[in-house]
Amino acid sequence: MNQAIGEDELVAAEYGPYSFSDYLQWDLEERMEIIKGRYFKMNAAPKRLHQKISLHIATELYQFLKGKPCEVYGAPFDVRLPVKSLKNEEIFTVVQPDICVICDPKKLDDAGCLGAPELIIEILSPGNNKKELQYKYEVYEESGVKEYWIIHPNEQTLLVYTLKADKYVPSRLYTGGDIVKSACIEGFALDLESLFKEME
Template identity: 60%
Template sequence: MEKKDSKSLLKEPVSSYGNYTYADYLTWDMEEMVELIKGKVFKKAAAAPKRIHQSLAGTLYTEFHLFLKGKKCQAYIAPFDVRLPVNSKKDDKIFTVVQPDICVVCDMEKLDDRGCIGAPDLVVEVLSPGNKQLELQNKYEVYEEAGVKEYWLMDPEGQTLLIYRLIQGHYQPTRLMTSGDTAKSLAIVGFELDLEVFFAEIN
């Protein structure tokens, strides 16, 4: 396949997407951060994330990192490639490569020098005006299909958290949580987040 830069890729009509693989992704000279979802190319965001987005992601990553110290699981923050293979782990057979804002991986065999191959145990996506459709629809589907045990959606402006938990192969949502609630992870046993304290630190 002819090598393409980010501008030419992102100008193509959506209908032409669907055939790109991780092998293609590795050859691209990207100016923007992009993700590959079922062979289609998506911008990670239309512009650099807002400061509050970065503040929230960084603070939450720190919470996970400190909690996991000395434990078998590891937390990673974007940019960090997560490849989600379906039938084969070969580069030219992988059609989904995403960069969650935060992910936690407990199976060290899934980690290599290029990131993670296979479903993390938990992913966090921080909502922003430019990414809500991508997170709510496309990523929901690939995370569920790949077997990500827990999918956290955080809204820094609304100061809310919704957790999807994988139960018998399908996501079940918690109620919408906000300041005053304590979020508890079932995938990362023992991890709790006091949302009132957490959101008070985001400014």
């Protein structure tokens, strides 16, 4: 499938399977993700609140990581999660997390990140909950993402999944007043009281 593809053809073959090689050929106006060979349209531009939360967290991470080997990136930023091969035509998951932290510089190239980030943070929006809570959960766990944070803006909650023995272990549900510490980004902590106050 290495030819340019339009939206009509893509809709007609939703389940692919599509690879990163196909992804590079697409001539579409909307942003897309591929999860296990299946394409997913990204939602329209995120709501203002989503962007505010994302910027707040990314800024805190950026300031904390100055002078350290880890780097923070925000969407749109392609993260390729290979299973058996690093070849473009054999990579069937390409996602754009809201925020990710990569500590191994060898995983970074001009196309984005090749391999699992240490930390991924996703902010739920209407219409993307199933993708974040089911599909992405599975590929992040299988790919070895050490921590997966899910923020629910409307409920003002944060849930942390930590990888232990190749399986995610959920935290309790954090909310306003909690300070959430990262297990994989040593020393980083997020004050949810401060974060959620910005939503008022």
